[in-house]
């Protein structure tokens with residue numbers, strides 16, 4: 001079975017195309033700046049040179065058509081015809097309380113995703129465009145949606161409720177949901193396998209530190225608490241997002257700078273975090289470079305970023321009455337050895353003993369960065385959200401085939 005995985009954003013669309021026989025990636029790529037005159041398509045077929053096209057791609061439907069053209073292209077294509085695509089899996093950021101697992105797309109599922117637009121105005125409308133675009137280009141191909149929030153539906157009310165009037169929860173579903181669930185689930189599973197212990201007997205803290213960043217406390221194999229809340233804004237300091245702050249900052253900033261709701265949302269989501277404090281960049285590589293060259297604001301941004309991750313690790317160890325393993329993943333978590341070092345050297349009270357040499361090794365495989373004696377193991381596990389989506393899509397579409405006797 002061949003499966004196309006799509007992560008649709010408001011002006012971008014990333015894809016990976018899998019052969020599920022051996023879970024190999026036949027091609028991957030992205031369309032950026034959808035809706036602009038100079039849209040960019042980058043297609044990376046396995047074993048062939050990359051392709052880069054600049055053209056005008058005005059909407060997601062056209063973007064999907066362009067990526068399909070690449071997949072079947074005589075020179076840089078990887079399949080003979082579109083009919084070779086058996087299913088499409090989509091990342092959907094917000095599944096609210098409606099979805100605790102992945103599902104096959106039908107009219108009811110689309111209605112539910114639409115009902116969640118209020119809770120995820122930056123993400124869900126874009127995902128919907130991706131789903132509709134696939135439907136228009138490939139009307140007979142089954143589609144599956146995989147939710148960032150699904151894994152966190154196991155959180156108990158004491159961790160998911162906000163202490164505000166309950167009518168807001170009952171009427172408007174205002175509560176904490178958590179995100180990056182596919183990643184937290186995937187790396188916790190791999191970490192347990194790496195440690196050779198059943199996941200349900202481990203207390204684990206997984207730190208997904210990418211552009212967006214979140215920590216999750218995993219107790220008995222289930223998400224018990226996580227740092228993102230109703231939207232992916234709560235919790236850690238991120239590339240351009242503030243993370244936790246006193247809610248009173250919002251009305252005061254609005255009053256002082258005459259901001260409307262959308263402007264203050266944009267300030268906290270797109271113009272805060274590393275970007276705001278450093279005044280330089282949201283990219284951790286650039287922050288570290290500038291810090292090492294003596295830039296004080298970059299150093300402060302790095303310290304604040306590190307401190308907040310460490311505070312969450314400490315609070316989740318307290319929440320679970322202990323921790324057996326801490327896992328780092330995603331762009332920053334997998335690559336920024338200096339950040340991991342700064343965090344781990346101040347977790348000695350928990351029983352973390354960093355092995356500096358192991359921590360500095362460049363590798364793309366699952367690995368431990370603590371010493372043999374360390375009471376708490378710290379691991380680096382590369383995440384693979386697309387593979388989780390491809391696997392769920394495969395399972396659901398296959399089961400449906402079985403039920404129909406196909």
Ligand SMILES: Nc1ncnc2c1ncn2[C@@H]1O[C@H](COP(=O)(O)OP(=O)(O)O)[C@@H](O)[C@H]1O
Pocket residue numbers: 209210211212239282283284285286288330331332335336337
């Ligand atoms: N070698 C590295 N050292 C430090 N940070 C890195 C390194 N490589 C990538 N990153 C950081 O990873 C982040 C992107 O993470 P990623 O998980 O790819 O994000 P997303 O999928 O949310 O766009 C960027 O801030 C980037 O600077």
Ligand SMILES: CC(=O)OP(=O)(O)O
Pocket residue numbers: 093148179180210211212213232
């Ligand atoms: C949910 C979220 O924050 O996603 P990303 O890390 O892709 O921005």
Ligand SMILES: [Mg+2]
Pocket residue numbers: 210211212
């Ligand atoms: Mg990400």
